[in-house]
Amino acid sequence: MTAEMQKSSGIGKDVAVYVCLLILAAVQFVIAYQHISASQMFVRMLAVAIVEAGLALLFFMHLWENPGLKWFVLIFTVAVILGMQYGWTDAFRLSNGVPWAK
């Protein structure tokens, strides 16, 4: 984003994103007090956190204005994070016994 574009867009959009982030953070706190299972709570909170992170990346960190960089960051980060999920099957095996053993 050039300095001229930055000047014209002003702080209004950033304040709107900030308010959205505060609301989403509050939603996470509300979810924490719902009477649901830990796994449901985890999924809902993680979904809200991903939306929050997306807003921060796109607008606070200005990835929205640079599509090439946006895809570069997204592909590398998501690939690494997805690669780390490999160990979950073992975590479930430890907590629940060997699944699908029969």
Add this chain to the structure above:
Amino acid sequence: MSQADLSIHGQVSRSAATEVMTAPAFSVPAKKMAMWLFIIADSATFAGCLVAYGFVRNATPDWPRPFHSITNVALMTFILLTSSLTMLIAVQSAQKGDKSGAFRWTMITAVFGIVFAVLHIREWLGMIGEGATLFQNPWGTPLFGAGFFSITGLHLLHVTGGVVALIAVGLKYQGGRYNADDLEITGLYWHFVDLVWMFVVPLVYLLNLAH
């Protein structure tokens, strides 16, 4: 074609090649790209810690839920989110040429960071007072202390580093050695610290609330 023409063409072609080789990737200046690469690498570090924590938490039946109040963590979240907004105001002020405004908002951001760190340390001291350390706690598996202090400690380290960077870059910007781009790059780091907290709060605090 004369020798002189060849020489001129050769020079033009070399210049074009040099231009292609030195053109910034994604039209992003090199130092900003370096910060993005650091952020990608650091997000992998935090993701590794959080995934390992999730693995251990999921595989441990007697995982403790020691947090009785959300007041402190809610206040910390509010402060960190607000500090991101003040950082944006600082960068916009710098881009508009408002030097004193940019410096003032950068220092306000640093103060928010200090307040966040103080609240965090106060919370740590409270937990340590209740008997929680890296290797033991009165509530259940010792892995809880290891996970909690490691992840929040790594984040606190980032906040502390960010505060130092904000003050250093702010002062050098004020002194005329750094420009608005340098403030923006420091801001990228600060927003990243905020972004990580959005995952630490639900996974480390809210999922461990006592009901």
